[in-house]
Amino acid sequence: MISTRSNGKVAVALVAAVALGLTGCSSGSPDSGSPAANGSQDAVDAALKQGGEITYWTWTPQAEEQVAAFQQEHPNVKVKLENVGTGNDHYTKLQNAIKAGSGAPDVAQVEYQAMPQFALTDALVDLNQYGFGAFEKDYTASTWASSKVGDGLFGLPQDSGPMALFYNKQVFDQYGLTVPKTWDEYLAAARKLHTADPARYLAADNGDAGFTTSMIWQAGGRPFNTDGRSVTINMADPGVKKWTSVWNQLLSEKLMAQIPPWTEEWYRALGNGTIATAPTGAWWPGVLASSVAEGAGKWAVAPMPSYDGQPVTAESGGSAQSVLKQSKNPALGAAFVRWLNNSRSSIKIFLDTGGFPATTADLGSAEFRDKPSEYFAGQKINQVLTAAAGQVAKGWTYLPYQLYANSIYPDTVGKSYLNGSNIDAGLMDWQKALVDYGNQQGFSVKAG
CATH class of the missing domain: 3.40.190.10 (Periplasmic binding protein-like II)
Structure with a gap:
């Protein structure tokens, strides 16, 4: 989670970039002609097998270890990891690249609060076309809903922030x-x-x-x-x-x-x-x-x-990973997103480095739920936090x-x-x- 306070030049730059992006917003729901939620994942599997190179923008502390693990599992794919800044810096650069029509990454971290803005400016790929609607059962209702705009699915949830x-x-x-x-x-x-x-x-x-x-x-x-x-x-x-x-x-x-x-x-x-x-x-x-x-x-x-x-x-905070429409290989970007937020090896890295999951399997795991916290004097804090994940107002x-x-x-x-x-x-x-x-x-x- 990042602070939503903004000031000075950063705020001015962000407001200007956002304004320019929204001016070109199309009418109606985003990507209203997008494929159905039961689309096939065959294109994603084929892209992963073929390999290639993608760029990933994120500020998460787990990203470096996750990218290394992904490339070890899939040596024919190179992921260029970039941290262009957190919060306003990240979104300003992302919006500027979208407006310019070039320079955007293949995959980007997008907070739930920012998802509608980028979806409605037609900047993100609807992951329904790759059959990712099938993953709904794997995530909490609140994070899944926050990754959707209209009927479109514009990211896979990574973390959650039940209060x-x-x-x-x-x-x-x-x-x-x-x-x-x-x-x-x-x-x-x-x-x-x-x-x-x-x-x-x-x-x-x-x-x-x-x-x-x-x-x-x-x-x-x-x-x-x-x-x-x-x-x-x-x-x-x-x-x-x-x-x-x-x-x-x-x-x-x-x-x-x-x-x-x-x-x-x-x-x-x-x-x-x-x-x-x-x-x-x-x-x-x-x-x-x-x-x-x-x-x-x-x-x-x-x-x-x-x-x-x-x-x-x-919920307070939380992010998904999205595929940008500028991507020259969106299927490979989607394959990386699928691995990042729906594979056991990646999620284990996320949990081991202090992340709080959006995945129901992990929230329901006794190993995660009953782990004592040294900082909190041995309290099993995840018992409280996982219960909260199921009590988020709709x-x-x-x-x-x-x-x-x-x-x-x-x-x-x-x-x-x-x-x-x-x-x-x-x-x-x-x-x-x-x-x-x-x-x-x-x-x-x-x-x-």
Whole structure:
């Protein structure tokens, strides 16, 4: 998972690139004439047998080892691995290559939030033509749905990020806090902790677009709806209001640490107990282990609080791998994607290096589920996280220009966090900007 905060030249470049890409967006659903989901994998098998060379763009830490293993199994295929940057850097370069008509890789990592944007600009191959629809049973429902746009399948899921509540058990024990099962209980615990020690906070400044959309998702909000080029945005639907009813109180009562995420100060605060919880995705243990060494043995994980105490969560982050239409050998690119995210040898590498899977077989494996975590003081954290993977609320969709939406978030909702004002007002500012932008790009966008 990467931060959705953007600023300066990177944000300007991304917005410009995305705008240019969307201007050429075709009407209707992407690749509406694509083959059926039961297409044959014969072309993929033949391409793999024949061999060749492909280029793969990704930022995943497992990629180098996975590529080496693939080439060992298939020595007639050469994979040129490139990390062109994470997040905005990656997408800006990818969008620029797409617009230029050359320079794009054969295979690229695409986060679920970005999938609609690249699919709707007709940049990705519909993998249904290679029979990849047959793999649906191998993945969680939420990641499979996030890899589809309309009837098209534009990537195979690699990882998932079902949300859970990560909390500093040492702080909870010290201040007699009970792990909250509801958001009302979370709010009460936040008050209790900050009253006992004004230097400590249960929550942090999460003025981050990805966090906001995931929290709205969990609350039952569905603010983005797309049908071809028709888009409806409603940042005041009941689920949105349910989330802001809690977060506005945290903000107005100054119960959130004003420490921007993904900064050195933030990592220190997580390590020394200044920030005592993180409601976030299942990839979080890797972040703690690699960046918050001081927190080792202090942290634990529990299910996400909900609004009625019943288990429900959302996804936060996660990616698929997609084949670009610019590829001169899309069948070989698809063969690599199939191996990368649907072979035991590749998935084992992914798991052994800290990845959290999207594959149901691994999520249901006792070996994976019951493995104790040294960082989390021996807790079998995957028992909580795999349970969360089956509790993701259905029906969520992203905007077909979500990357742009994320890039302007700091200028709208982000200001609510900075000045302690009402989040609902910031969300309405965000909505207005997104409606205006979408209409400028040729979509038919209205406020819900």
